Amino acid sequence: MSGQSVDDRLAAMGIKLPAASQPAAKYANYVIVNDLLFVSGKGPSGNPRGKLGTDYTTEEGYAFARETGIEVLAVLQSALGSLDKVKRAVKVQGFVNASEAFEEHHKVLNGFSDLLLEVFGDQGVHARSVFGAVSVRDNLPIIVDSIFQVEV
Template sequence: MGAIELKLESLGIELPQASSPAAKYANYVIVNGLLFMSGKGPGSHAKGKLGQEYTTEEGYQFAREVGLEVLAVLKDALGTLDKVKRVVKVQGFVNTVPLFEEHHKVLNGFSDLMFEIFEDKGSHARSVFGAVSVRDNLPIIVDSIFEVEEI
């Protein structure tokens, strides 16, 4: 068990089983040491909009769930999370009502988890957008890019 997996265990964090793609695409692609992760939603498969069915705080938890899902796929892809050199870029698509303004607070659930697990290597560039509609009416979908050791 790698150092990151031991850290997860010490924090009482159990990763879900890595999800499979929902259609004809790859879960991830590695090019020149960068792992591009396909968009992931929360493991609970909640449905609905922030500002309507869900609060910002609930959205934060959904984004954290997405982070756990991403970590599970990373571990499945790399064999160990210790091969993650850095979280590079995070892009969130938050399913919201038109007047919702706290997208950044929702995506913090994902970002905070990356900092918690990878510390300085968890520091990343990011952007977040409100969406009028996302796949399966999920409350949030996150795309992410990681620098990884070649496998």
């Protein structure tokens, strides 16, 4: 995007990346195979608890998904040393902890997708899928796993 570094774009957006969160169980934060970096499932910062459709609105879910994107960016930064080594977002998969009647999973995951587009421009365009889940770890409202093509 116009020669501007990803760090410069984040600063312009007022985003300061936190330290990468650590895995919640016995798995790696990420794995690199060839030029693909697979990020393990991440949730929003602050560990909110509850379901979309009963405890949270779609708009709140969107914000949680965006926060989750920031968590993923922190993992990428930790793994690569620079977000400028991200060639493109490849795949995003979201699991929305939702009530049985909730039907706006796609609008929730847009919070994550929109962030990738803002940060990486055209390289942030990705394939994706989203699922409603009856239960997720720690009763988080959303968990997202993702795959990126990177410079190795």
